[in-house]
Amino acid sequence: MFNQLGLIGCGLMGGSFALALKKAGLVRRVVGYSKSPSTVEKARRLGVIDVAAESALLAVSGSDIVIIAVPVAATESTFRAIRHLVDPGVLFMDVGSTKRDVVDAARRVLKERLPSFVPAHPIAGREVAGIEHADAQLYQGRKVILTPLQQTDPVLVQKATDVWAAIGCQVLKMTPENHDTAFAAVSHLPHLVAFAYINAMQQQPSGREFLSLAGPGFRDFTRIAASEPTVWRDILLSNREEILKQSEAFRATLDAMERSMRDWDGEALQQQIQSASDSRSQWTLSTHTPPSGPSGGGKTSR
Amino acid sequence: MFNQLGLIGCGLMGGSFALALKKAGLVRRVVGYSKSPSTVEKARRLGVIDVAAESALLAVSGSDIVIIAVPVAATESTFRAIRHLVDPGVLFMDVGSTKRDVVDAARRVLKERLPSFVPAHPIAGREVAGIEHADAQLYQGRKVILTPLQQTDPVLVQKATDVWAAIGCQVLKMTPENHDTAFAAVSHLPHLVAFAYINAMQQQPSGREFLSLAGPGFRDFTRIAASEPTVWRDILLSNREEILKQSEAFRATLDAMERSMRDWDGEALQQQIQSASDSRSQWTLSTHTPPSGPSGGGKTSR
Structure with missing residues (x-):
């Protein structure tokens, strides 16, 4: 207390x-x-x-x-x-x-x-x-x-x-170092990508029309793009080395998938998707159920 | 009937x-x-x-x-x-x-x-x-x-x-052409990006550990990465020209944001985030409420 x-x-x-x-x-x-x-x-x-x-x-x-x-x-x-x-x-x-x-x-x-x-x-x-x-x-x-x-x-x-x-x-x-490396990967890069993706959409002449057609997949993919600008400006700047490293790794796998598309290599492309899909299907958000006690715990949020 | x-x-x-x-x-x-x-x-x-x-x-x-x-x-x-x-x-x-x-x-x-x-x-x-x-x-x-x-x-x-x-x-x-252009932007590119992002994570030695730390932002951003591989292989191949165009536009705005980060240009970076954040905050999924009638309509899903 x-x-x-x-x-x-x-x-x-x-x-x-x-x-x-x-x-x-x-x-x-x-x-x-x-x-x-x-x-x-x-x-x-x-x-x-x-x-x-x-x-x-x-x-x-x-x-x-x-x-x-x-x-x-x-x-x-x-x-x-x-x-x-x-x-x-x-x-x-x-x-x-x-x-x-x-x-x-x-x-x-x-x-x-x-x-x-x-x-x-x-x-x-x-x-x-x-x-x-x-x-x-x-x-x-x-x-x-x-x-x-x-x-x-x-x-x-x-x-x-x-x-x-x-x-x-x-x-x-x-450690602070391991923390920043991990969160560059699981949080900071997704934010950067979501911001950039929305900006790319906006800068197209038909962007507004496209947006009106977007569905639930778009909604979830871009949810984090609505985050607070000053907070995220600071995060992207202060952890920029790790984030840029993660972005490079991401661009390499994006390149690889686009190569499969350009080469019309359905087999390679399917493997690339399968690997992502399997990995994501196995992942679950570990929500923690706190022991009940004087804090009134015992319920998990959402 | x-x-x-x-x-x-x-x-x-x-x-x-x-x-x-x-x-x-x-x-x-x-x-x-x-x-x-x-x-x-x-x-x-x-x-x-x-x-x-x-x-x-x-x-x-x-x-x-x-x-x-x-x-x-x-x-x-x-x-x-x-x-x-x-x-x-x-x-x-x-x-x-x-x-x-x-x-x-x-x-x-x-x-x-x-x-x-x-x-x-x-x-x-x-x-x-x-x-x-x-x-x-x-x-x-x-x-x-x-x-x-x-x-x-x-x-x-x-x-x-x-x-x-x-x-x-x-x-x-x-028209089929306008359809494919719009959906390359609002649906197909996000899927490609989400697949590539998960693959980049997986290919890192600490990828599994990173994933265990991921939170609700990651969950929503990557939800579409769990989609069906054969379905998405076909989509990414059959609409590849439009998707590659969209990816190019996305890479350009990603480049621009990374440039702001490298140049330590907080003002430009904040503007880039603000523009994305405003645009996404204004967007809502237009759910359609059908008129009630013999089809038993009148309720919207979710």
Whole structure:
């Protein structure tokens, strides 16, 4: 049980974390800060936060758990704003989709206060952004990746593990490097491809007409293309080396399939499709069923 | 009201059409044929067809409506097998995802019997194939594209329009050429990309580990990669010119985004994402609510 959650960044991810902690009875009050005063006010009106703070530092003041839920590129300036109150024993976490850049920023700015920071990436989200979509169930049944460093306080890593588990997450640990390599492959490249695909459609004279004919396959394939531009600009930039490597691998398999098409090689093409189809048919989203307990767990989301 | 539906190819698409016609009270009996005897038998046991035919020609014999629901590359041989019974006044349709190749095959084989054939492409489907997944609701609320030719009997085009409307479809008409161009963009390229993406993942040493970390974004983006290999081999081959053109346009916008990433040009990258995100956010799957009537319509699927 925490006394006070300091929420920095009142958006979908941070707001949902606050609501989940409240719902699980894990926090007495939530103090929130956002760059935009109207957003903080909205968060207060919606009951996501109890008190509006006028700065990130004031949201940290008096908190025993702090979550930084801002676009990854804003993480470093957030660390700068709060570093004087990054005290031992207080659990600091982020929710960023990239971890190497976040960890680098933490090293640069937090220095001897680094042990208090437990980098976290919950694998959850939605194509709608904003505090008004915050949902206490967002993390239920999802994975969260923690990427603690050698210096990270093990007591805080355990606390972080417990709090994510209590709101329904399966907690995994990885190095920041392995995290970024894996998510370039399974998440960042698909986003890049979906954005580029929509742009290609749009730039054609008949693009609008084409779109009106699109069906359920298109709907699902492009769902992630509606994601938040600033968030994804930051992710694509901060993990660009890994993403570009994944894109190269993807272009090679795309080339191979197009070669089969050009060569009219039905046998090779069918093998290429079969291999993809088998692999995808065997895959299932591992939803985690948390043990029931005081957190009210036991249900999986969706 | 039809007396007898001849179903050639007992799979998801054809089986669902048969069930939909039965459910709407539009047909007295269904005679089905499939290359595989065990499939025909299964279709009979499941009540999708009433009578098993030993050849495509026997499925046509005595039918006043015939649906050819085979992978597109098998359309021409099917036309050859049945052409002696392609009689005026009998409505012949297919359900293929490409139309130029089907129409070319029809011209070559059916010749003076061409007017009886109304090419059709219902925009519906599923990643699971096979008669056991046939569903009377599959076409409910979906679009169907008819691509009649100058020679096509207008009376049969009207009959085709009526029968698809009666099972809940919105009926659109296009030329085979425009159809293939549009569907290369909104359906065929996404499939090619999804197949290639999964293959790229698989070919990496850590691919399996990556897949275990994938979340809901991956799930939706790759859903279509589980599609039926033979069906998609035929589509990718038969519409390859248009698909390769679309792939080129896609590679150009992907190049442009990667250039922004390499140049560390956050402003350009954000614009590129914003444009995709706005476009996708505005798009909605137009589901069609058919008027209620004797077909029992009035509900939209999903």
